[in-house]
Amino acid sequence: MSLELDPLLFGEIDPPQRLLMGPGPVNAHPRVLRAMSADLLGQFDPEMTGYMEQVMALYRPIFGTRNRWTMLVDGTARAGIEAALVSLVRPGDTVLVVNFGRFGLLLTEILQRIGARIETVEAPWGEVVPLEAISDAIARTAPRLVATIHGDTSTTMAQPLDGFGALCRAAGALSYVDATATIGGMELAADRWDVDVVTGGLQKCLGGPSGSAPITISEAAAEQIFARRHTEAGIRMAGLVDGQGPRIGSNYFDLAMIMDYWSEKRLNHHTEATSMLYAARECARVALAEGLATRYDRHARAGRAMTAGLRAMGLTVFGDDAHRMTNVTGAHIPEGIDGEAVRRTMREAFEIEIGTAFGPLQGKVWRLGAMGYNAMRHKVLITLGALEASLRMAGFALPLGEAVPAAMAAWTDRPVQDERA
Template identity: 80%
Template structure:
């Protein structure tokens, strides 16, 4: 048995899909550090540093800025199950696969869900959200910032004010954009924002940064209740809290990230190290510089695609900077192209979901991979594979040349 199952030795693949991407070497090094106990003062000092590091990344002064142990979806689910009680109304701004995910999680919570929708490739106008809020009267409004299934980024200016006037809290899933596009929780006035490491932050999947406003924290803590005559403040094991989940109960998790350090679960120490280093790398580069790099990479990918005679999917005005979708040319087997990219060039590009399945590829240039040479290598490989698959109308070298010019123009703008 042992002879048949060897040491892990994955291929050195360039991950240029919608995520995950290759982790930054500094992050991987940080994750190889020795473990500490979860109440060790050095460990809790690292936790405090993580909270401080992620506040500027979320664009917030929120005291409650911390990590949920688990993939990005753990942060999404923790936010929703902690904010929403069964029977409460929630409005979901839906413009892609991950708006549907919010709906699915909320339905499991027992919420009464209504959606305000846009076709895939578009976003939902603020006026349409306002009309739905007025008609439906939700307790919470939930949306995705950047939906990688459609590559669109929902504008969020004004959303928080709209929700506050209606007496609603707001939730934003920023998994696909945090670290690559501006997240402005305080300026937007949104209450809870969650993210993930595995895209623009250049880390592995497994930790979900989150920020929670004072109003949302009040709502979360208010869901404590008296059970069998025992008040929550009289115990230290979390048994006085009841929501739909124990592991994802933010009130209990926040007690651990507070000065109380009340036990909830064993902290994922290695992932905390990784999340900490992701933030250090990003802030060391500078937020604005990182946003410019992602924008330059996105422009270069789109320019290269168009120069090869291919068509970019979606509304240019609202495209995410870090993921670009392109239509698969007629007569080309999309999965054969992806397979040859992987087998011949060790490059992964993405397929698609739902109504776009089999119609588009998705190319991501984010985090450690939002770099000029990686974009150029990917476009050059795509040209070679398309030619080999029979799409011979590409002007030789056009994609790489156009991407290089676009990147250069971005650097001098």
């Protein structure tokens, strides 16, 4: 019996050349793609371990830290989140989650699987949680860990973190921040914020592919992670393995083992994802060569231009302006307009992808991103022009030709002169 295979299975991968202007992933920087094509090395080759040391050094300024334990978790950004939580939290521990969107709910879901006792302090979608409310919640719940998202792409809001770590430290709690959506595009200041663990991803503001999760860990958190391993070892030696002990539920995401892998011990924990390490290294090199302050300004300009252009075409921007992420902007879908049909026109006619929304915002909001390699003025302008045309094709009456000049003015901080005047 012959097995008939689709001829397409034998063809080369040839994806469309789409401009990814949604909430992520985004188009990778060409330098990053070139770095990924470099030859592979054995995981304990001195050249390879040298690259690992370079990655640790490169990501310290990006996280705003001097932490020794600054490295990569092999896997998507969610791998970094899960590694942090599963290594810091034991069943029964109280964890306070600062929840203002879909990804705060993700933290809750992971913590439920661990068996944590979960408390939350929340804000409506489109707002952030005031520091005073976090302080009150810490006093009320006495958590072992306080966890938050920095920028939640589901709501396009960025949680202020100045003073956050100090609140946690004063209460004897560790602090965790998921910075997947902001690393490389908005300032991270792990040391100044006194935050214990921060994780990120490559696929947004760093302009790389999904598949590697940068992480930084304070000495206080490292001590707890290693102490927990020693406690578990003692429990196993005593034969107390009835399922009631504080055992880590994952081998792959056990940070104590991963930290040993990245240390001079070179524990044979897993085979390093070499090409992804090359990608992470090049993402950091590109960011630092540009200059972090310059890079943050570029993302702020891109977000400001996108917001101005959307408003100029008559759309209502979602959420609180005072706490908007620089790299993702939400826009309400006009009444009577099929949001998915507009997204389809953008994709099929213009080869541009913009994002839909989650939960209570699904079908009500588009999310437009401008980050990493795509946080460029011309890409913002092209996206706005395509959206204007797509809305017009969908029957939405809007002021034609206003969005692009408004975006240009917002990018440059000055009005664009009408050349006809």
